Amino acid sequence: MMEFKSLALLCKYLEETSSRKGKIRLLSDFLRRLNSNEVAPAVLFITGKLLHEDEVNALGIGFQTVRRALRLGGQKTLVDEPLTILGVYEKFREIAGIRGNRSKTRKLHMLRSLLSRMSEVEVEYTVRSIFGEMRHGVVEGVMLEAIAEASGIDLEDIRRAYMLIGDIGRTAEIALKRGGDEVKSVKINIFTPVKPMLADNAGSIEEVIKEYGRVAFEWKYDGARVQVHKRNGEVAIFSRRLSNVTSSMPEIVDIVRRNVKAEKAILEGEIIAIGNSGRPLPFQELMKRYRRIKGVNDVLRKIPLRIYFFDILYVNGRELIDEPYMKRWQILEETCSKELLVNRIVTDSIVEAEVFLKEAYNAGHEGLMAKTLDSPYTPGIRGGKWLKIKPFETLDLAIVAADWGYGRRSRWLSDYYLAALNPKNGEFVTVGKTFKGLTDEEFEWMTNKLLNIKVFENKHTVYVRPEIVVEAAFNEIQKSSKYKSGFALRFARILRIRADKTPHDTDTIEKIEKLYREQFKRKAEIII
Numbered sequence: 001m002m003e004f005k006s007l008a009l010l011c012k013y014l015e016e017t018s019s020r021k022g023k024i025r026l027l028s029d030f031l032r033r034l035n036s037n038e039v040a041p042a043v044l045f046i047t048g049k050l051l052h053e054d055e056v057n058a059l060g061i062g063f064q065t066v067r068r069a070l071r072l073g074g075q076k077t078l079v080d081e082p083l084t085i086l087g088v089y090e091k092f093r094e095i096a097g098i099r100g101n102r103s104k105t106r107k108l109h110m111l112r113s114l115l116s117r118m119s120e121v122e123v124e125y126t127v128r129s130i131f132g133e134m135r136h137g138v139v140e141g142v143m144l145e146a147i148a149e150a151s152g153i154d155l156e157d158i159r160r161a162y163m164l165i166g167d168i169g170r171t172a173e174i175a176l177k178r179g180g181d182e183v184k185s186v187k188i189n190i191f192t193p194v195k196p197m198l199a200d201n202a203g204s205i206e207e208v209i210k211e212y213g214r215v216a217f218e219w220k221y222d223g224a225r226v227q228v229h230k231r232n233g234e235v236a237i238f239s240r241r242l243s244n245v246t247s248s249m250p251e252i253v254d255i256v257r258r259n260v261k262a263e264k265a266i267l268e269g270e271i272i273a274i275g276n277s278g279r280p281l282p283f284q285e286l287m288k289r290y291r292r293i294k295g296v297n298d299v300l301r302k303i304p305l306r307i308y309f310f311d312i313l314y315v316n317g318r319e320l321i322d323e324p325y326m327k328r329w330q331i332l333e334e335t336c337s338k339e340l341l342v343n344r345i346v347t348d349s350i351v352e353a354e355v356f357l358k359e360a361y362n363a364g365h366e367g368l369m370a371k372t373l374d375s376p377y378t379p380g381i382r383g384g385k386w387l388k389i390k391p392f393e394t395l396d397l398a399i400v401a402a403d404w405g406y407g408r409r410s411r412w413l414s415d416y417y418l419a420a421l422n423p424k425n426g427e428f429v430t431v432g433k434t435f436k437g438l439t440d441e442e443f444e445w446m447t448n449k450l451l452n453i454k455v456f457e458n459k460h461t462v463y464v465r466p467e468i469v470v471e472a473a474f475n476e477i478q479k480s481s482k483y484k485s486g487f488a489l490r491f492a493r494i495l496r497i498r499a500d501k502t503p504h505d506t507d508t509i510e511k512i513e514k515l516y517r518e519q520f521k522r523k524a525e526i527i528i
Contacts, residue, residue, distance in 0.1 A: 053167045191231070320377070
């Protein structure tokens with residue numbers, strides 16, 4: 001069995017290695033030396049996950065728990081055998097499984113006992129992995145390349161399997177344990193969520209039609225994207241982050257049972273919250289339902305939900321992701337009641353599409369999605385075939401730190417550092433700071449959440465894991481020496497908290513640089 005210290009040292013060497021090829025070589029060499037049951041735990045640890053996707057939410061270890069465990073230490077003995085990769089993984093699974101009375105205290109004692117058996121380098125990278133902050137530049141793309149090199153399997157086959165499985169540890173295990181035929185045979189499974197296809201931003205309707213001609217335009221609802229799995233009477237609903245949120249929306253389960261005709265199906269849709277007027281409630285009201293675990297029945301009438309489907313990935317044993325968009329839409333129409341489908345037109349008329357955009361915006365929604373008629377469904381990938389069209393530019397950014405406010409806001413962390421992702425090394429780099437856009441209730445929620453994911457703090461600032469994603473609007477992107485990114489958002493303001501998105505769904509520094517350059521095509525139009 002491979003010693004755990006070897007894994008920690010690998011992380012150290014990865015951090016000291018600057019080239020992508022060098023990192024891939026280190027990773028692939030290490031993966032080849034592992035026993036088959038060590039592959040998934042090692043890959044998960046390196047990528048800052050510790051446990052599989054369906055287990056990690058139960059870990060329940062925050063900053064305060066780790067700090068107390070490190071401060072209290074543990075009783076070292078001379079008979080302690082070296083920790084193994086599998087042993088550490090199983091210990092964290094055991095911690096995640098603790099429930100009930102005094103669960104926090106019991107988790108603390110178990111974590112303290114585990115950390116006390118580790119060397120300094122083991123502790124350092126274990127703590128980093130707990131918080132998902134490895135800082136060694138091994139982003140998912142690098143790890144997938146390493147898995148391909150170690151297994152001798154084509155990278156595209158590895159990527160496709162990962163997008164269908166949704167778990168990089170299990171993907172690595174299949175590749176290195178079972179081989180290429182097994183990887184190629186990975187299929188969509190009911191109740192195993194598929195990574196969602198991603199969209200790029202489009203400048204305007206005119207640009208889209210000029211590039212693609214006749215396309216489908218769908219309302220981009222001001223809601224949360226979900227993936228719905230149905231097998232006979234059993235229904236599961238997964239969030240954009242692939243978390244199971246079925247228990248928080250029983251009325252949607254009932255709608256799917258009654259109105260989705262297929263015995264087995266995987267559909268994608270948008271959940272929105274509806275007010276008394278029939279118009280959508282603010283996104284933050286919807287997120288209250290998303291986060292609700294107890295007392296769901298108490299808010300059913302207060303925050304009623306509606307679902308609109310826009311795609312179908314699987315029906316009655318048939319995979320559809322390689323079918324063109326128009327074929328999938330035809331099957332979706334045959335599978336669902338008409339009232340469950342998104343508002344949609346197919347046109348090459350700029351005028352007709354502009355009217356459609358205005359209707360969506362006036363109805364309280366974000367804008368439009370433009371989809372090419374021949375586009376397959378590419379899980380987890382921005383293929384340039386789906387495009388977002390909004391009346392104004394926004395960015396999805398992660399909060400990496402926050403300052404305590406002044407005056408009325410002095411009891412809240414209310415001035416937020418917004419960061420974009422550098423996909424080359426996985427680092428989040430600050431591009432702006434804002435205190436605008438949130439309500440008092442949201443300031444309160446944000447403060448509690450940020451303190452729970454704190455990494456360290458000084459007198460005025462709390463630094464956190466880049467876990468919370470917000471959608472931010474701005475007037476202009478400027479060059480700036482103030483931030484490491486080299487850019488600053490002028491008049492940034494938070495539009496909403498994107499609890500449905502992960503840090504790796506944030507926009508990249510490359511996109512910000514592109515937007516900066518594009519400003520000069522329309523500089524006279526920018527409102528200063």
